[in-house]
Amino acid sequence: MPLENPFYTPEIQGPYELRSIGRFELEEGGVIPDLQLAVATFGELNEARDNAILVPTWFSGTHATWWQVYIGEGRALDPTKWFIAVVNQIGNGLSTSPHTTDDPSIAMSRFPQVRIGDDVRAQEQLMREHYGVERFALVVGGSMGAQQTWEWAVRYPDKVLRAAPIAGTAQNTPHDTLFAKTLMDAITSDPGWAGGEYASHEDVRDGLTRHADIWATMGLTTDFWKTEFWRGIPPIAEGLEFSTYEEFQQNFVRALFTMMDPNALLTMAWKWQRGRNRQDLWIGEFYGLFAVSSTW
Amino acid sequence: MPLENPFYTPEIQGPYELRSIGRFELEEGGVIPDLQLAVATFGELNEARDNAILVPTWFSGTHATWWQVYIGEGRALDPTKWFIAVVNQIGNGLSTSPHTTDDPSIAMSRFPQVRIGDDVRAQEQLMREHYGVERFALVVGGSMGAQQTWEWAVRYPDKVLRAAPIAGTAQNTPHDTLFAKTLMDAITSDPGWAGGEYASHEDVRDGLTRHADIWATMGLTTDFWKTEFWRGIPPIAEGLEFSTYEEFQQNFVRALFTMMDPNALLTMAWKWQRGRNRQDLWIGEFYGLFAVSSTW
Numbered sequence: 001m002p003l004e005n006p007f008y009t010p011e012i013q014g015p016y017e018l019r020s021i022g023r024f025e026l027e028e029g030g031v032i033p034d035l036q037l038a039v040a041t042f043g044e045l046n047e048a049r050d051n052a053i054l055v056p057t058w059f060s061g062t063h064a065t066w067w068q069v070y071i072g073e074g075r076a077l078d079p080t081k082w083f084i085a086v087v088n089q090i091g092n093g094l095s096t097s098p099h100t101t102d103d104p105s106i107a108m109s110r111f112p113q114v115r116i117g118d119d120v121r122a123q124e125q126l127m128r129e130h131y132g133v134e135r136f137a138l139v140v141g142g143s144m145g146a147q148q149t150w151e152w153a154v155r156y157p158d159k160v161l162r163a164a165p166i167a168g169t170a171q172n173t174p175h176d177t178l179f180a181k182t183l184m185d186a187i188t189s190d191p192g193w194a195g196g197e198y199a200s201h202e203d204v205r206d207g208l209t210r211h212a213d214i215w216a217t218m219g220l221t222t223d224f225w226k227t228e229f230w231r232g233i234p235p236i237a238e239g240l241e242f243s244t245y246e247e248f249q250q251n252f253v254r255a256l257f258t259m260m261d262p263n264a265l266l267t268m269a270w271k272w273q274r275g276r277n278r279q280d281l282w283i284g285e286f287y288g289l290f291a292v293s294s295t296w
Numbered sequence: 297m298p299l300e301n302p303f304y305t306p307e308i309q310g311p312y313e314l315r316s317i318g319r320f321e322l323e324e325g326g327v328i329p330d331l332q333l334a335v336a337t338f339g340e341l342n343e344a345r346d347n348a349i350l351v352p353t354w355f356s357g358t359h360a361t362w363w364q365v366y367i368g369e370g371r372a373l374d375p376t377k378w379f380i381a382v383v384n385q386i387g388n389g390l391s392t393s394p395h396t397t398d399d400p401s402i403a404m405s406r407f408p409q410v411r412i413g414d415d416v417r418a419q420e421q422l423m424r425e426h427y428g429v430e431r432f433a434l435v436v437g438g439s440m441g442a443q444q445t446w447e448w449a450v451r452y453p454d455k456v457l458r459a460a461p462i463a464g465t466a467q468n469t470p471h472d473t474l475f476a477k478t479l480m481d482a483i484t485s486d487p488g489w490a491g492g493e494y495a496s497h498e499d500v501r502d503g504l505t506r507h508a509d510i511w512a513t514m515g516l517t518t519d520f521w522k523t524e525f526w527r528g529i530p531p532i533a534e535g536l537e538f539s540t541y542e543e544f545q546q547n548f549v550r551a552l553f554t555m556m557d558p559n560a561l562l563t564m565a566w567k568w569q570r571g572r573n574r575q576d577l578w579i580g581e582f583y584g585l586f587a588v589s590s591t592w
Binding site for chain 2: 182190217220221
């Protein structure tokens, strides 16, 4: 039975649709019997079907930040001109995830390993079958969204007219792989995690709190803290205001991350660590060559 | 009874002397009934007593790195010219520390809170009483050693002719305080830590391993990993060689940190978080004014 978690609802995240693409075979050998992708769309697809923008999501993220910050008239992604689809990554807590499924073969600790390439293949199928989109004016994403964007560009070069990977690498670095491990260990070291079989994410509060604290030192930057950038950030909810950095850490960073699902975070972190384009299409590191041509 | 830990022995660390400065009252209100400082000296004090250099130690560090890397003929600190005293910080595992004392009033979890200012006062007393040094040609230290160096300069300006704080701030930053917390939580979240009353540091192996992993992402840099700087580092011991970054992390970083004492690391981290010069002598942040004059 799926676990209840109010964080992963339209009330918190904003509207989205669940779209099934059926049985989905994963690169690592597992299977998701009925893969449902949570999609939020903005704007209209034009008749030529050439104004589509695809947005994959980052670690711990959902479509929410995109409509809150980037999508809107006059913003970077303008829905009066573009048809914008934000597709939540597999396992992020909205698309099919360890705690959302009632399929005992993949629930909780039995959730299969998912790779960046799986997300990209699933998104391609989803957009083609459900929205009739065969080509994107732009694929844009940050961090793990950038990992997916790189993968899109080398896997489906004919379908990606422009790619904008932001703050993410085509091949994960050793430092980043080690960093993701510290995040994962913060969670799995909590006895409440129970090998992934907790009854509520609240049982893993200690681990999620440590995860939030580590995130605050590397996901946020030294400059973020030095300039007190947090003073310009609105509180998540009434009663969670902050006027010192300690209060910001408690009422914002910890408050946010302790609402999340531990297994979802672990699924994403495992995927993040292994971010690397398809070996057979591999053309160089982030700092090297990048080509969207389909002729090489 | 002190815990046995081979890491904190002359065989591993190189020669040092334990010098008692007696009962020592701490800034936070605690007392160390018989404070013993572990000191390693190099070179000879000249007749004028004006060739003394003092070196305080950094987090998790001892005097070892100093004689291994910085002290030697033709090196930065040349003992043919200078009398160099490396004083291990209080609680570092060599000077009086939670696991080294047989005084039940301060052993293990009962060890009192120590501040940077305590170390500096203790060092001043030690050098004056045991070595007859009233003035230093140079005080030099890195990281927490820099915190002590700043404190030396503002607390005893007449005694510090030159100060060289390396990679350390006069006032700890929010980011750094949060980072130190993640290191501490990695240890204290291990049930084997047992509130500081473990029977052996090996009971805390999981926590020390997590501590090592976090350290690897911030104590070592992204460039360290990107350039594979570790390839030039000699292994700690036979059988601990490495040819991949994963092996380096396991056989060097983890191997080193899991030899250490958990309470010693916690004592140092707590002190590090509160690194800040004496309020009444406070003259600005690291990036601001620094004065060694005694006239202001």
